[in-house]
């Protein structure tokens with residue numbers, strides 16, 4: 249018998265846990281900060297509802313119908329050649345996990361720094377990420393925790409962990425946001441966050457917002473195909489998808505309510521890039537005084553680590569499910585293989601922040617000045633290029649190979665009159681026309697502009 253989630257709450261907790269991650273708390277605020285505040289926020293919200301929601305429903309349905317990992321799923325519901333899409337998604341998922349795990353390790357490392365009351369950790373960030381003993385050690389620890397949970401199976405490991413960590417995470421973030429809002433600079437922070445400046449919207453904002461929407465909802469790499477394959481036939485996929493989307497958006501939104509007041513209360517800049525939370529926040533916590541500072545600081549990085557853990561678990565499950573389904577490898581053995589392999593693949597990311605010159609200045613994009621490091625490069629190609637491409641391929645697959653009717657039929661298992669509802673109609677229409685068209689156009693423009701330096705718009 250295939251593993252399953254024990255009930256609807258179990259699945260929703262796991263999928264929401266996958267969605268809510270470093271993307272919401274670490275990446276979202278600095279993306280908003282760098283790309284014009286509310287204008288970015290608005291684009292992100294539009295993409296979540298209009299483009300991502302139908303794809304989210306489609307991924308879960310593909311998984312549940314096929315009862316397989318992404319590679320098996322595309323083969324069972326389509327043809328052998330579609331398994332190539334599954335293979336690409338798995339490779340991409342492994343790459344993302346390899347760097348994601350490193351940042352997750354930093355988060356846990358900063359939890360320890362805060363517990364020790366080391367508020368200078370913010371200024372020491374450049375040294376911290378070069379310190380291979382710490383970075384490697386924390387990354388190994390984080391990978392081991394992920395592997396341990398996945399080894400315990402779907403309901404006993406993944407579901408159980410998420411049912412505990414997700415409520416805790418929401419509690420912590422509500423507390424921190426509530427506290428941040430009482431600080432003096434809160435009003436300025438919120439203005440920046442919530443009042444859109446539409447003149448800031450350009451192609452770059454658009455494709456970053458799109459990439460972020462996909463990344464944040466864990467779409468495009470088959471994570472939800474995999475989780476979907478563990479969902480019972482009676483579950484209502486659409487309701488589950490709605491709860492997952494709203495939780496993800498809600499947590500990102502709250503993260504903004506927490507970050508911007510904190511940052512503005514110290515008169516700091518919002519465009520701190522990838523280092524924003526690590527470099528800026530410890531100083532903010534220091535201002536709170538020794539006791540409160542340690543409590544709030546440690547809570548914050550604990551929150552970040554929990555969010556990361558429920559996401560690394562979902563990425564890790566993809567190659568594990570593949571080995572278990574297709575090669576009948578025992579789950580524990582699959583976990584060992586995946587854990588060691590992904591840790592090794594993560595080494596270039598670990599040394600890309602100053603330790604190795606080569607990986608720290610890995611590549612210079614056509615038409616841009618200055619190089620980017622290996623980790624940024626992987627994150628750029630993965631979330632801004634491969635995720636929307638994965639979404640595009642899922643929508644094309646459903647619309648023209650598996651067929652819209654089969655999708656709607658699969659959904660109606662848990663929701664009989666679904667196809668006639670407004671949402672049902674939109675999902676069909678979105679998957680068949682809106683997603684392929686819009687994602688196709690944005691993908692083309694992105695590749696032209698990003699990698700070939702050809703600007704067609706803006």
Ligand code: TRP
Pocket residue numbers: 266267268269270271272341344462463464465466467468469470471559560562563
């Ligand atoms: N959604 C997670 C975040 O916001 C990251 C993530 C987990 C992910 N699983 C994924 C991204 C699968 C793409 C695909 O941090």
